[in-house]
Amino acid sequence: MLNNILENALVENLVKIFPRSPLQQNSLQESDAELLHLPGTDSTIALTTDTIVEEIEAGLYTDPHLIGWMTVMVNASDLAAVGAQPIGILLNETLPPDVGEEFIAELQNGIHDACSICGMYVLGGDTNFSSHLQMSGCAVGLIPDSAAMTRRGCGPGDYLFSSGPLGLGNAYALVHLMNNSELKQIPIPYYPRARLSEGQLLRRIASCCMDTSDGTLATLDQLMRLNQVGFVLQTDLSEALHPSARLLCNAAGIPEWMMLAGPHGEFELLFTVPQERVEDLESRAGQYSWQPLKIGRVVEDCGVWIYQNGERTALDTGRIRNLFVEVKGNVNQYVKELFRLDKEWKNKQEITHE
Amino acid sequence: MLNNILENALVENLVKIFPRSPLQQNSLQESDAELLHLPGTDSTIALTTDTIVEEIEAGLYTDPHLIGWMTVMVNASDLAAVGAQPIGILLNETLPPDVGEEFIAELQNGIHDACSICGMYVLGGDTNFSSHLQMSGCAVGLIPDSAAMTRRGCGPGDYLFSSGPLGLGNAYALVHLMNNSELKQIPIPYYPRARLSEGQLLRRIASCCMDTSDGTLATLDQLMRLNQVGFVLQTDLSEALHPSARLLCNAAGIPEWMMLAGPHGEFELLFTVPQERVEDLESRAGQYSWQPLKIGRVVEDCGVWIYQNGERTALDTGRIRNLFVEVKGNVNQYVKELFRLDKEWKNKQEITHE
Numbered sequence: 001m002l003n004n005i006l007e008n009a010l011v012e013n014l015v016k017i018f019p020r021s022p023l024q025q026n027s028l029q030e031s032d033a034e035l036l037h038l039p040g041t042d043s044t045i046a047l048t049t050d051t052i053v054e055e056i057e058a059g060l061y062t063d064p065h066l067i068g069w070m071t072v073m074v075n076a077s078d079l080a081a082v083g084a085q086p087i088g089i090l091l092n093e094t095l096p097p098d099v100g101e102e103f104i105a106e107l108q109n110g111i112h113d114a115c116s117i118c119g120m121y122v123l124g125g126d127t128n129f130s131s132h133l134q135m136s137g138c139a140v141g142l143i144p145d146s147a148a149m150t151r152r153g154c155g156p157g158d159y160l161f162s163s164g165p166l167g168l169g170n171a172y173a174l175v176h177l178m179n180n181s182e183l184k185q186i187p188i189p190y191y192p193r194a195r196l197s198e199g200q201l202l203r204r205i206a207s208c209c210m211d212t213s214d215g216t217l218a219t220l221d222q223l224m225r226l227n228q229v230g231f232v233l234q235t236d237l238s239e240a241l242h243p244s245a246r247l248l249c250n251a252a253g254i255p256e257w258m259m260l261a262g263p264h265g266e267f268e269l270l271f272t273v274p275q276e277r278v279e280d281l282e283s284r285a286g287q288y289s290w291q292p293l294k295i296g297r298v299v300e301d302c303g304v305w306i307y308q309n310g311e312r313t314a315l316d317t318g319r320i321r322n323l324f325v326e327v328k329g330n331v332n333q334y335v336k337e338l339f340r341l342d343k344e345w346k347n348k349q350e351i352t353h354e
Numbered sequence: 355m356l357n358n359i360l361e362n363a364l365v366e367n368l369v370k371i372f373p374r375s376p377l378q379q380n381s382l383q384e385s386d387a388e389l390l391h392l393p394g395t396d397s398t399i400a401l402t403t404d405t406i407v408e409e410i411e412a413g414l415y416t417d418p419h420l421i422g423w424m425t426v427m428v429n430a431s432d433l434a435a436v437g438a439q440p441i442g443i444l445l446n447e448t449l450p451p452d453v454g455e456e457f458i459a460e461l462q463n464g465i466h467d468a469c470s471i472c473g474m475y476v477l478g479g480d481t482n483f484s485s486h487l488q489m490s491g492c493a494v495g496l497i498p499d500s501a502a503m504t505r506r507g508c509g510p511g512d513y514l515f516s517s518g519p520l521g522l523g524n525a526y527a528l529v530h531l532m533n534n535s536e537l538k539q540i541p542i543p544y545y546p547r548a549r550l551s552e553g554q555l556l557r558r559i560a561s562c563c564m565d566t567s568d569g570t571l572a573t574l575d576q577l578m579r580l581n582q583v584g585f586v587l588q589t590d591l592s593e594a595l596h597p598s599a600r601l602l603c604n605a606a607g608i609p610e611w612m613m614l615a616g617p618h619g620e621f622e623l624l625f626t627v628p629q630e631r632v633e634d635l636e637s638r639a640g641q642y643s644w645q646p647l648k649i650g651r652v653v654e655d656c657g658v659w660i661y662q663n664g665e666r667t668a669l670d671t672g673r674i675r676n677l678f679v680e681v682k683g684n685v686n687q688y689v690k691e692l693f694r695l696d697k698e699w700k701n702k703q704e705i706t707h708e
Contacts, residue, residue, distance in 0.1 A: 014447070014458070014481060017466050021442050021475035034444065034478040040498055041395040047477060049444040049492055053484045088375050090388065090403040092446070092490045093368070097682070104368070112371050121375035123401060124388040127368060130407045130486065136446045138403055138492035144394055328451070 002029060002225050004318050006325045030226065031150040032081035032211055033141070044143040048078035050213075051092075051136040058329065060176055060264070064103045067135060068110025069191060074213060075139035076118045076194035077267040081211040083149045083203030084141030086118055086196055091125035092136035099133070107135075118194055149199070151226050153207040154272035160231055160296035161281075162268050163195045166216045167245030167259030169266040174248065177331040183252055188244050192267035198290060202271055205281050209271035216260035219270050220304050221317035230303040233296040237306060240295045242266070255342050257306055257315070262334075263324050272298055313345055356383060356579050358672050360679045384580065385504040386435035386565055387495070398497040402432035404567075405446075405490040412683065414530055414618070418457045421489060422464025423545060428567060429493035430472045430548035431621040435565040437503045437557030438495030440472055440550055445479035446490035453487070461489075472548055501557060505580050508562040508626035514585055514650035515560075515635075516622050517549045520570045521599030521613030523620040528602065531685040537606055542598050546621035552644060556625055559635050563625040570614035573624050574658050575671035584657040587650040591660060594649045596620070609696050611660055611669070616688075617678050626652055667699055 003009040008029060015028060025035040025044060033048035052071050055061045061070060072089060079086050091111065095104065115122060120139070172190035175183050195211075202209060208227060212219045220231050237256045238246060245259040271292075273281050278294075285292055304315045320341070327333040357363040362383060369382060379389040379398060387402035406425050409415045415424060426443060433440050445465065449458065469476060474493070526544035529537050549565075556563060562581060566573045574585050591610045592600055599613040625646075627635050632648075639646055658669045674695070681687040 010481065014462060014479075015476065017462055018469070018476040021477060023441060024475070024477060036441065036477065036494070038392065038395065038397060038399070038496065041392065041397055043392060043395055045392070045399065045494075047444055047492070047494060049446050049478070049490075050480045051446045051448060051482050051490075053448055053482050053488075057484055087377060087390065090401055090492055092403050092405045094405060094407055094488060108368060108371055115372070121378070122369065122372040123375060123378060123390065124403070125368075126404045126490075127364065128405050128407050130411055130488070132484065132486045132488075134407075134448060134484070134486075134488060136403075136405075136480075136490050138401070138444055140390070140399075140401060140494075142392065 005221070005225070006322050025148065026150055029222070030152050031148070032078040033084065035082065035143070035148045037146065042144070042146060044146040044148055046079055046082050046084035046141040046143060046148065047138065048075055049136060049138040050074040050078065051134060053134040056133055058177065060173055064106035065110035066191070068107040069114040071135040071137050072111055072114035072118065072120065073192050073194050073267060075137040076114070076120060076196060077192070077211045077213060079139055079141040080195045080199035081149065081209050081269055082143065083199045083209070084143050085200060086120045086139065086141045088121035088123040089115065089137045089139045090123050093125065094128045094130045094132065094134040096131055096133055097129045118196055147203060149203050149206055149209040151208050151210045151223055154223070154227050154229060154298050155207065156229060156298050156300040158207050158272040158274050158298040159278055159294055160298060161271050161273060161292040162240060162295050163198050163271070163292055164268045165242035165293065166212065166240050166266060166268060168242040169264040170215060170259050170262035171242065171245040171248045173262055173264040173331070174335070178335070180252070183248065186244065186248050186251060194267060195269045197288065199269060201284055201288065202269070205277050205284070206271040206273055209269055212265040212268045212270055215263050215265045216270065217304065217315065217317045218263060218321050221321055223270065224302055224304060224317070228302060230299040230301045230305070231296050232299055232305045233307065235295050240293055257308065258338050258342070261320050261338055308345070311349055359575070359579070360676050379502065380504055383576070384506050385502070386432040387438065389436065389497070389502045391500065396498070396500060398500040398502055400433055400436050400438035400495040400497060400502065401492065402429055403490060403492040404428040404432065405488060407488040410487055412531065414527055418460035419464035420545070422461040423468040425489040425491050426465055426468035426472065426474065427546050427548050427621060429491040430468070430474060430550060431546070431565045431567060433493055433495040434549045434553035435503065435563050435623055436497065437553045437563070438497050439554060440474045440493065440495045442475035442477040443469065443491045443493045444477050447479065448482045448484045448486065448488040450485055450487055451483045472550055503553070503557050503560055503563040505562050505564045505577055508577070508581050508583060508652050510583060510652050510654040512561050512626040512628050512652040513632055513648055514652060515625050515627060515646040516594060516649050517552050517625070517646055518622045519596035519647065520566065520594050520620060520622060522596040523618040524569060524613050524616035525596065525599040525602045527616055527618040527685070528689070532689070534606070537602065540598065540602050540605060548621060549623045551642065553623060555638055555642065556623070559631050559638070560625040560627055563623055566619040566622045566624055569617050569619045570624065571658065571669065571671045572617060572675050575675055577624065578656055578658060578671070582656060584653040584655045584659070585650050586653055587658070587660045589647070589649050594647055611662065612692050612696070615674050615692055662699070665703055
């Protein structure tokens with residue numbers, strides 16, 4: 001069932017000939033970071049690697065400070081999702097030979113500022129020159145008692161939370177990639193912060209956790225497939241959306257669910273908490289002035305449901321996830337297809353009401 | 355003095371604003387892999403990252419199996435140079451969208467075969483699509499008693515060894531990048547194997563160690579600057595050269611020292627051993643049927659000297675290292691400049707003899 005998703009199938013195909021390390025605690029796709037038991041210790045290290053290249057090529061990230069920042073954050077966010085204490089990051093910078101000094105300085109400033117806010121250190125790296133700018137990181141963190149969070153473990157009845165408001169990543173992508181000067185006036189404060197302290201707090205409370213690096217629906221879809229459960233989003237969707245994403249929806253006439261659909265995430269954590277632990281979560285979170293958003297509930301049947309105009313609507317999250325790959329990353333076509341999906345549901349609802 | 359080398363200056367410039375982690379045991383440039391003490395344990399983990407992109411863009415690596423193999427080996431070799439037990443590697447694969455299935459299969463086979471021979475596992479990774487093929491790895495290893503080897507620690511009188519014959523990397527590069535159909539007939543068996551078991555054996559014996567990933571002279575130059583010592587290569591150079599490199603020199607009329615000069619390495623280890631430990635080294639190495647090559651001696655004065663036609667010649671290794679950057683990677687011009695250097699020395703020798 002995991003492999004109905006094109007991206008999962010691709011990864012499965014790439015790794016099929018590789019044996020798993022006996023030290024590795026997580027299975028494929030089961031965890032945001034790789035969990036490695038260190039022989040001779042009680043410790044687990046969390047390792048993860050992520051690259052910023054498609055966002056650069058698509059023109060989504062142009063500001064060098066943001067590129068540096070994101071190089072750190074996409075990796076730090078994986079550490080957050082397993083509840084690791086962050087240690088540091090190694091960098092792979094592939095720079096165009098003619099890149100200016102100012103650009104490099106800003107790139108490094110972005111890395112510096114992101115590390116600083118994450119409590120992480122740059123540990124080392126490799127620098128190469130090539131016509132195409134590409135930035136990779138490999139982050140390492142520690143789980144002292146080896147009790148990491150993974151994407152697996154939720155059951156029916158658990159509550160679904162988000163660490164913060166959703167949809168800012170896709171709002172940012174829409175404003176930057178669509179040719180619409182009116183939309184470009186809407187300020188989108190996209191500078192994600194990995195939820196590292198929240199992740200560590202959640203480690204003993206949440207039954208599963210995953211970051212929204214690929215957007216909210218992709219995250220829910222993956223959790224659904226891994227846990228063989230469903231999610232009913234209970235809140236009025238507006239309440240879970242970032243105000244800027246809401247503003248964009250109103251200004252551009254975009255249905256709010258689309259802010260959860262696109263593949264450009266906001267790096268919040270989606271996590272589930274058994275009913276009896278919810279009070280504990282809320283009291284501990286309160287100590288850190290953190291307000292996780294209760295956005296839904298885990299149900300037995302596989303699927304993802306949202307409420308639209310008071311109507312419960314099943315989302316075909318698998319179809320939505322594959323869409324971006326199927327249109328080969330063409331944003332205009334992608335948005336058109338999402339509108340077509342929206343119309344399909346509305347037609348269905350109208351038929352039901354007649 | 356380190357920063358007289360353009361590459362060192364570049365790295366220094368990139369990292370100058372980053373604070374060092376209090377857990378990190380090595381200083382900048384001091385070690386092939388980053389050495390990180392794990393809090394609450396006696397262990398040190400070794401982490402390193404390296405990218406294969408310039409070699410692909412230059413047309414040096416075209417065979418996908420070799421590209422996969424090298425992605426693992428360049429990283430594994432850094433683990434070898436600090437004496438770490440290899441654990442595994444995370445991969446960052448940036449693939450062109452139109453890459454064929456067969457190409458990907460061979461790429462993954464190369465990774466598989468290299469990991470298998472190194473006793474390493476693929477732990478995870480990230481896959482992206484971009485017009486430019488680029489492969490990165492991030493390898494992790496363990497140093498149980500925290501006693502890593504570094505590039506620092508040799509003193510005058512120590513013997514200089516190589517883990518194996520040198521020059522194959524530059525021979526390969528010359529044959530592949532020069533437009534000379536005659537040279538292309540010479541078989542160059544370039545499939546480096548990271549010296550992992552040798553590195554672990556050396557950990558308690560060698561006074562310093564570094565791999566020849568950037569070529570032999572660059573390695574000696576860096577060790578010279580870090581330790582403020584010099585190296586006199588004592589052997590007849592031919593004996594230290596790989597037979598294929600020697601064959602190429604004879605066939606093409608290239609002076610043998612040039613096989614040590616270029617920046618494309620063969621991933622052997624260069625290491626130094628105090629006189630009183632040499633016997634120990636040789637007896638332990640013998641148990642593994644390994645014959646390290648004794649290639650020179652550490653001296654007090656900074657510099658690198660070779661013997662050519664019985665004459666002791668000082669090599670300006672700093673100038674040689676910077677040359678490749680100065681000619682912007684133009685191989686033909688680079689080789690021309692090396693020949694010019696060779697002529698300079700010969701003229702000097704003739705003048706001395708008159």
